[in-house]
Amino acid sequence: MASPASRWQRWWSARHPRADTHALTQRNLYIVPTRPGLFFAATLLVLLVASINEQLSLGFALSFLLAGAGLASMHATHGNLRGLDLDLRPPAPIEAGAEAPLLLRLHNRGSARYGIALTADGREWRQFLRPFKSTPSDAMRGASWADVPAQGHAQVQVALPALPRGLHEMPTLRIETRFPLGLFRAWSYWRPASRVLVHPKAEPAPPPLPTGSGEGLRLPLPAQGGRGGDEVQGLRPYQRGDRPRDIHWKKALPQGDAAPQWWVRDRQTPQGQELWLRWEDAAGLDEEGRLSRLCAWARIAEAQGLRYGLRLPGVRLTPDGGDAHLQACLRALAMHGLPDAAAARGDEVQP
Numbered sequence: 001m002a003s004p005a006s007r008w009q010r011w012w013s014a015r016h017p018r019a020d021t022h023a024l025t026q027r028n029l030y031i032v033p034t035r036p037g038l039f040f041a042a043t044l045l046v047l048l049v050a051s052i053n054e055q056l057s058l059g060f061a062l063s064f065l066l067a068g069a070g071l072a073s074m075h076a077t078h079g080n081l082r083g084l085d086l087d088l089r090p091p092a093p094i095e096a097g098a099e100a101p102l103l104l105r106l107h108n109r110g111s112a113r114y115g116i117a118l119t120a121d122g123r124e125w126r127q128f129l130r131p132f133k134s135t136p137s138d139a140m141r142g143a144s145w146a147d148v149p150a151q152g153h154a155q156v157q158v159a160l161p162a163l164p165r166g167l168h169e170m171p172t173l174r175i176e177t178r179f180p181l182g183l184f185r186a187w188s189y190w191r192p193a194s195r196v197l198v199h200p201k202a203e204p205a206p207p208p209l210p211t212g213s214g215e216g217l218r219l220p221l222p223a224q225g226g227r228g229g230d231e232v233q234g235l236r237p238y239q240r241g242d243r244p245r246d247i248h249w250k251k252a253l254p255q256g257d258a259a260p261q262w263w264v265r266d267r268q269t270p271q272g273q274e275l276w277l278r279w280e281d282a283a284g285l286d287e288e289g290r291l292s293r294l295c296a297w298a299r300i301a302e303a304q305g306l307r308y309g310l311r312l313p314g315v316r317l318t319p320d321g322g323d324a325h326l327q328a329c330l331r332a333l334a335m336h337g338l339p340d341a342a343a344a345r346g347d348e349v350q351p
Contacts, residue, residue, distance in 0.1 A: 016172075018193040022086040024175065028188050031078050037183035040070060073181040080177045081186050083110050084148065088170075091160075093197040093330060100160040100196050102170070108148040115179035117143035118156050120171045143176070165198045165291070165334045199334035200288065202296040209297055210281040274319040275301055275308040277329075291333050298329045312336055 016028070033041065044066055051059025085107040094100045104118060148154040158173070170192040178185050277297050282290035294310070301308040302321065309319035310329045315336070317329055 016189050016191050018191045020088045020090070020193050022175075022188075022190040024081050024084045024086070024188050026082065029078060029081055029186060030188065031074065031184055031186040034178060034182060034185050037070070040066075040183055044070070069181075070183055074184045076180050077177060077184040077186045080113050080179045081116070081175060081188060084108055084113065084116075084175075086175070086190065088192045088194060090194040091196040093199055093327065093334075094163075096165045096198050096201045097162045098201075099162060100198075102158045102160060102192075104156045104158060104173075106146060106148050106154045106156065108150065108152055108154075110150065112150040113148040113177075113179075115177050116146050116148065117176045118146070118158055119143040119174055119176070120158070160196065163196070163198045165200050166338050167195050167197050167335065169195050197331060197334055199330040200291040200295045202299055203289075203292045204296075206293050206296040206300070209275065209300060210277065275306050276311055276319070277301070277308055278311040279313055287337065291336060295330065295333050298326060298333075302326045 044063055047059060047066075048063045050056070051063055087105050087107075089103040089105070091100050091102055106113075106116070144156045144158050146154045146156045160171075173190045173192065174187055175190060176185060176187040277294050279290060279294070281297075282293040285293060294312075298308065298310065302323075302325075305321065307319045307321050308329075310317040310332060312332060313336075315332050317325070317332060
């Protein structure tokens with residue numbers, strides 16, 4: 001027999017399914033009086049009782065006038081959120097220890113909305129951060145506020161706390177308002193479906209790229225020479241159709257009165273010149289230190305326009321270049337040794 005906690009969790013998950021879009025409707029909006037609202041109601045009750053005892057017509061008028069204002073405030077607070085649509089831009093991968101900014105967009109099809117706060121649910125933050133020995137106060141940076149114009153849009157940025165490497169689910173977000181009088185609090189919960197990938201922090205000052213032999217493809221890298229050795233350095237003259245990102249801008253600087261010569265990094269390196277980044281190359285460090293060094297080497301190899309592969313225990317990425325290959329390497333490094341690493345690798349990583 002299921003426990004009450006598990007039944008509550010199933011009901012909660014069914015009522016608030018994970019999605020990167022969220023529409024605020026009558027079904028998922030909640031409203032309760034705030035503490036000032038409760039004091040306001042108590043004051044009205046005292047005023048009404050005193051007016052009845054003393055038969056004060058002005059007291060009755062004031063009591064009903066304030067009660068009407070309170071009911072109008074409740075309707076305005078609920079309507080300040082009802083009808084809004086929200087969506088989330090999937091967060092880009094980040095380094096371990098860095099904050100991950102979430103960009104939320106609010107779309108309004110009605111009149112202007114004011115005083116809308118977005119924050120993370122504190123109870124879920126405690127569960128989210130417990131493995132990292134952090135406290136909710138470390139993660140909560142305060143609510144992010146926004147006003148949405150009539151028939152317009154607004155953007156709000158919410159910062160996640162510093163997280164360790166891995167693939168993390170987004171915590172539940174809370175959209176809240178107390179506009180206009182602060183007597184009532186209306187809110188809704190949003191469970192985004194996107195996850196944020198946190199890869200290892202690159203080593204600040206890594207040693208030179210490995211040049212040992214192994215796997216039949218690892219040969220010493222060419223030495224950096226002068227202008228006459230450009231072909232050896234993996235550079236070639238610019239050709240029509242080359243990508244601007246492959247241009248070696250430092251060598252494009254003009255020399256005296258001569259016209260600048262455009263040089264491009266040649267990713268089609270000869271057979272035997274492909275670089276392999278292996279787990280064994282970072283021997284002498286702990287697990288996180290090895291991942292940090294391999295991450296730094298991958299970034300250096302990509303910046304130099306080299307074809308490079310990655311070899312980890314159980315993971316092998318064949319040599320390639322470009323941003324997609326770099327992201328695949330960073331993803332493999334981020335998920336190394338984690339329980340859901342195989343599911344997160346997909347088809348890009350071959351064991």
